[in-house]
Amino acid sequence: MTAIVDPINRFARKVPVWLVYLLYALPIPVQFYLAATGAMGVEPINALEREIGQITLQLLIIGLAITPLRRFAGLNLLKFRRAIGVMAFVYVVVHLGIWVVLDMSLRWEQMWGDIWKRPYITIGMVAFLAMIPLAVTSNNYSVRKLGAATWRNLHKLVYPIAVLGAVHFIMVQKVWEAEPLIYLAVILTLIGLRYIPKQKTSGATVKG
Incomplete structure (x- = not known):
């Protein structure tokens, strides 16, 4: 395992964090272009909304995987976790913006009604609102201001957020599909x- 992990860790140390922002920023205009040019089928807005939402979930999963990968495999990708979390928030904002502007055409009264009447929208909105304090505090100043322990406890909100996101994905389908269930299971x-x-390693000594 070490022979595989050590080269990856050395390579990861050389990769700049800004590259994560760039790599995940690029798909956004690409997805909009595909939707605008008819490459997403007969319902491009729904397809675009789904694609951006899925990338949001994938980013949340990647962020959740970083600690177990370090603990059980020795793979250290901690330096990228903040960037991944920030980009997950960017994607959820874009996802919500597609629904508000393109899908609902700024019909605020209808949107407000749907938030209360449609559980999958309610769940998605709760997850979005819970992500706001995480995005706002994803900086060194907030860590110093809140204290490391409080900051870590606050960012454990990502656990229910990810679960809510997966449940939202399942409910949006309106039929049981394997893919959303796999997201939730992961x-x-x-x-x-x-x-x-x-x-715990044993510290006992053998008496002779």
């Missing part, structure tokens, strides 16, 4: 891995 697994007790 998220629950990654969260569960955090609660596996750490193995």
Whole structure:
């Protein structure tokens, strides 16, 4: 394992964090271009909304995977976690913006009604609102101001956020599909891995 992980860790140390922002910013205009040029089928707005939403979930999953990968595999990608979280928020804002502007055409009264009447929209909105304090505090100043322990506890909100996001994805389909269920299973697994007790090495000595 070490022979595989060590080169990856060395390579990761050389990769600048800004590259994560760039790589995940590029798909946004590409997806809009595909939707505008008819490459997303007969319902491009719905397809665009779904694609951006899925990338949001994928980013949340990647962020959740970083700690278990470090703990169980020795793969250290912690330097990228903040960028991944910030980009997840960017994608959820774009996802919401597509719904507000393109799907609902700024019909605020109808949107407000749908938030209360349609559970999948309610769940999605709760997840979005919960992401706001995480995005606002994703900086060194907030860590110093809140204190490391409080900051870490606040950012544990990502666990229910990811679960809500997956449930939202499942409910949007209106029929049972395997893909959204797999997303939820992966998220629950990654969260569960955090609660596996750490193995303690024995410090006992053998008496002669």
